[in-house]
Amino acid sequence: MAEQPQPRQETMSPGERMGAILMRQRPDRVPFMPFIFGYCARNVGYPIARVYDDPEKSFWAQMWTAEMFGYDGGAMYAYASMGGWEFGGEIKMPVSEWEQAPIVAKFPAETPEAVDALEIPDVETAGCYPIALEFNKIQQQFGMPIMVMAFGCFTPAGNIAEVDKLCRWMMKQPDVAHKLLRKCTDFSKKVVDYYVEHFPNYPMMAFTGEASAANQIISPKQFEEFVLPYQKEIHDHILASGIRNIFCHICGEQNLNLKYWAQMEYGDPGILSFGHEVDLSTAIEYFGDKHAIAGNVEPQIIQNGTNQQVYELCKAAIDKAKMAPSGYLLMAGCEVPVQAPPYNIYVMKKAVMEHGFYD
Amino acid sequence: MATDARKKEILKGLYDAVVDFDEDKVVELSNAVLAEDVDAYEAIMDGLAAGMEHVGDLYANQEYFVPEVLMCSDALYAGLDILRPHLSGKEADVKGQVVIGTVEGDVHDIGKNLVKMMFDVAGFEVHDLGRDVKLEKFVEEQMKTDSEIVALSALMTTSMLAMPKVIEMIKARNPDAMIMVGGAPISQEVADNYGADGYAPNAANAVQEAIQMISRLREMGKA
Numbered sequence: 001m002a003e004q005p006q007p008r009q010e011t012m013s014p015g016e017r018m019g020a021i022l023m024r025q026r027p028d029r030v031p032f033m034p035f036i037f038g039y040c041a042r043n044v045g046y047p048i049a050r051v052y053d054d055p056e057k058s059f060w061a062q063m064w065t066a067e068m069f070g071y072d073g074g075a076m077y078a079y080a081s082m083g084g085w086e087f088g089g090e091i092k093m094p095v096s097e098w099e100q101a102p103i104v105a106k107f108p109a110e111t112p113e114a115v116d117a118l119e120i121p122d123v124e125t126a127g128c129y130p131i132a133l134e135f136n137k138i139q140q141q142f143g144m145p146i147m148v149m150a151f152g153c154f155t156p157a158g159n160i161a162e163v164d165k166l167c168r169w170m171m172k173q174p175d176v177a178h179k180l181l182r183k184c185t186d187f188s189k190k191v192v193d194y195y196v197e198h199f200p201n202y203p204m205m206a207f208t209g210e211a212s213a214a215n216q217i218i219s220p221k222q223f224e225e226f227v228l229p230y231q232k233e234i235h236d237h238i239l240a241s242g243i244r245n246i247f248c249h250i251c252g253e254q255n256l257n258l259k260y261w262a263q264m265e266y267g268d269p270g271i272l273s274f275g276h277e278v279d280l281s282t283a284i285e286y287f288g289d290k291h292a293i294a295g296n297v298e299p300q301i302i303q304n305g306t307n308q309q310v311y312e313l314c315k316a317a318i319d320k321a322k323m324a325p326s327g328y329l330l331m332a333g334c335e336v337p338v339q340a341p342p343y344n345i346y347v348m349k350k351a352v353m354e355h356g357f358y359d
Numbered sequence: 360m361a362t363d364a365r366k367k368e369i370l371k372g373l374y375d376a377v378v379d380f381d382e383d384k385v386v387e388l389s390n391a392v393l394a395e396d397v398d399a400y401e402a403i404m405d406g407l408a409a410g411m412e413h414v415g416d417l418y419a420n421q422e423y424f425v426p427e428v429l430m431c432s433d434a435l436y437a438g439l440d441i442l443r444p445h446l447s448g449k450e451a452d453v454k455g456q457v458v459i460g461t462v463e464g465d466v467h468d469i470g471k472n473l474v475k476m477m478f479d480v481a482g483f484e485v486h487d488l489g490r491d492v493k494l495e496k497f498v499e500e501q502m503k504t505d506s507e508i509v510a511l512s513a514l515m516t517t518s519m520l521a522m523p524k525v526i527e528m529i530k531a532r533n534p535d536a537m538i539m540v541g542g543a544p545i546s547q548e549v550a551d552n553y554g555a556d557g558y559a560p561n562a563a564n565a566v567q568e569a570i571q572m573i574s575r576l577r578e579m580g581k582a
Contacts, residue, residue: 098464100517103491164469167426168433171380216543217469219424252543256421299516300544304552337516 005354014072021292021327022245024269030322030356031329032349033073033294035249035273036336038100039345040065048338049093052079052102055134069345072329076147077128077135080211080251080335083156083184084108085127087118100338102128107162112169112176115161120187123194136199145203147247148195150238151188153181153230155212160184163212170218170226177226185230189237196241205245206238214252214277223257232264239265246270251334253277258286266291269326275333280321292327302344303337310344314351322356330356361395369397373406373438378413380430382437389441399445407438408480415477419561425469432476439479453484455573456506458497460488462525465518470542473562474510481566483508494525501529501536507576508569511555513542523553530554537572541565 011028012020020027040061041051050057055077062075084104085091092105109115123129136146157180158166169177195204212218213227238246245267252275254261266272266287273294274283283293297313305313314330321328330352336345361369369388376384385407392402414431417423423431457478461471468490478485486504488496501509509529513519519542526538539557540550550558557572559565 094464096464098462098518098521100464100515103466164425164429164472167429171426171430215421215424217425219421219426222424222426300519300549303516303520304549339517339520 007350007353008357014066014074017072021271021329022269024326026358027327029358030318030352031072032352032356033329033331034069034071034336034345034348035332035334036065036345037062037079038094038338039336039340042338043068043342047095048100049095049102052077052128053093053131055131055138059135059138070349074144075135075139076149076207077132078147078149078207078209079128080155080209081159082128082149082151083159086121086129086151086156086187087127087160087183088121089160091127097339101335104159107160109160109180110162110165112173115176115180115183118160118180118183120183120190123191126187129191133198136195140199140202145205146195146199148192148204148206148238148243150206150208150234150246151184151191152208152210153184153188153234154227155210156184156187157181158212163217166212167217170222174225181226181230185233188234192234192238192241192243196243204243205247206243207247207249208234208238209249209251210254211251213257214254215256216253220256220260223260227257228260228263235264235266239267244268247273249273249334250278251275255282258282262286271329273329273331277333280317280324280328284321284324288324288326290326292329293321293324294329294331296333297331297348299332299334299337299340302332302348303340305344307341307343307347311347311351314348315355318351318355322358361397365395366397366401369395370402370406370409373402374410374413377407377410377431377434377438378417380427380434382430382434385434385438386441389438392442393445399442400447403439403442403446403480407435407442411435411477411480415562425473428473429469432473435476435480454482455508455569456484456486456504457508457510457569458486458488458500458504458506459510459512460492460497461490461512461514462497462518462521463491463493464521465513465515466490467514467542468512470514470562471510471512474512474541474559474565477562477566478510478569481570483566483569494521494528497525498528498532502532507537507573509536509538510565510569511538511540513540513545516544519544519549522555526554535576537569537576539565539568539572 017027017031038048041048043065044061079101087108089108090106091102270291274296276296276298372388461468537556540555541559547558557568559568
């Protein structure tokens with residue numbers, strides 16, 4: 001019978017552990033950042049919407065849940081449907097038992113004329129940013145680093161026009177698609193400038209991500225034309241503004257896009273997280289020399305799988321990526337589903353404690 | 360009346376125009392079908408539908424992606440709009456009826472729309488409920504239309520959990536309804552666990568799966 005691995009003694013705090021990753025040093029063990037939002041609200045007895053519409057409740061729900069499961073990384077404010085609300089549309093907060101995050105209820109620019117008319121919003125009043133800013137002030141009050149939600153380009157554009165319209169414009173009216181992507185990019189830069197101006201000399205990391213540019217939707221050639229130049233511009237702007245690190249979530253099936261993601265900058269180092277569709281060995285091959293790798297435990301298994309399946313997935317991920325040259329963080333491949341069994345999150349930590357230590 | 364050679368030319372033209380997402384050409388050739396007395400059903404099945412079938416292969420092989428497929432779909436519908444009113448009674452008979460929608464809590468409908476298109480082109484009568492569809496609505500629509508198939512789509516891991524619930528609700532009212540599921544987080548194993556009768560990893564497979572399900576129903580004498 002195989003010997004049961006024993007949990008080891010941690011010698012670093014979560015902050016020291018993350019600090020080690022950002023200093024390119026080996027932490028005591030693989031950091032565990034689950035990538036978890038709505039779950040935290042549910043975990044502490046709040047409606048899921050509170051993690052998106054109530055800065056204080058959101059902050060504490062995330063902090064208490066981190067304390068409960070003992071994972072690294074504290075709290076951040078983000079969701080995938082950004083764009084629609086910020087540019088004048090409407091968002092619907094999650095209310096039913098089948099929802100886990102805000103969704104766009106009204107797209108603000110469904111015609112080329114409406115794209116023309118879109119104005120770059122003010123950060124202080126744009127959609128969720130007033131909530132995010134309050135959230136960031138609470139982080140600041142507790143001396144925690146701020147994660148700047150840097151908006152993005154392609155996914156927000158799809159949330160402004162609807163993805164299928166954006167796709168059709170790419171084919172028939174590429175100038176309209178480019179115009180929309182330009183406005184999203186300009187707003188992203190404006191967000192970064194706002195944070196740098198209003199939180200001077202405060203420790204910050206920028207969060208970027210891209211879901212709709214996955215190869216389940218667009219081709220690598222389309223990524224090269226409609227995503228690469230804009231996303232690169234945003235990343236360059238973030239780093240030029242003095243923010244040293246970018247946490248970039250490369251969501252979904254992006255294998256054919258990796259060569260383009262590799263042409264972007266992420267800071268020194270960046271943290272790049274991947275979905276289960278991208279093998280961690282592939283991710284390390286492309287990015288591991290310069291950046292920390294995070295991921296890629298399949299959310300569907302975290303939600304529907306047995307605790308043994310989740311444990312084995314985590315162990316396999318740790319075994320594969322633990323020795324990545326610039327570090328590795330155990331993370332879900334995308335947001336932890338709100339209805340995941342708590343024990344499945346516990347076993348993610350258990351896998352880290354039993355297999356994630358560095359000797 | 361078109362010669363055989365001309366008919367072949369038109370059908371091949373429709374096929375190519377769908378694959379090349381040339382909507383104008385599809386319209387031109389569909390009008391030629393009517394003007395030159397080519398059979399509209401043949402034009403749909405051997406021209407438009409055959410072209411779309413090839414588009415499905417191109418998508419599966421990652422030669423086409425969603426933007427191209429949407430363009431092909433637009434071209435296809437441009438032809439269907441012209442030709443369908445000219446189908447004779449027997450040809451216009453539907454292969455079956457399907458209720459389709461993205462389940463409550465989920466607004467992602469690109470995949471659902473592609474599946475809907477494949478059902479359309481295959482001759483099904485499609486009752487599209489859209490996205491973020493309340494579970495009761497699937498039950499009501501199935502009962503109202505007496506559709507053989509209900510097709511449920513979900514992209515999100517949370518909304519996929521609505522599927523076993525709606526399957527249970529539909530089966531409680533009509534045990535003979537066949538239910539198929541699809542979407543990014545769904546697998547055959549998940550479909551089996553949810554009690555679905557069918558699962559399709561992509562749009563083209565969805566239609567094949569649906570036809571097989573209807574065949575099973577007919578064998579049982581229920582359709």
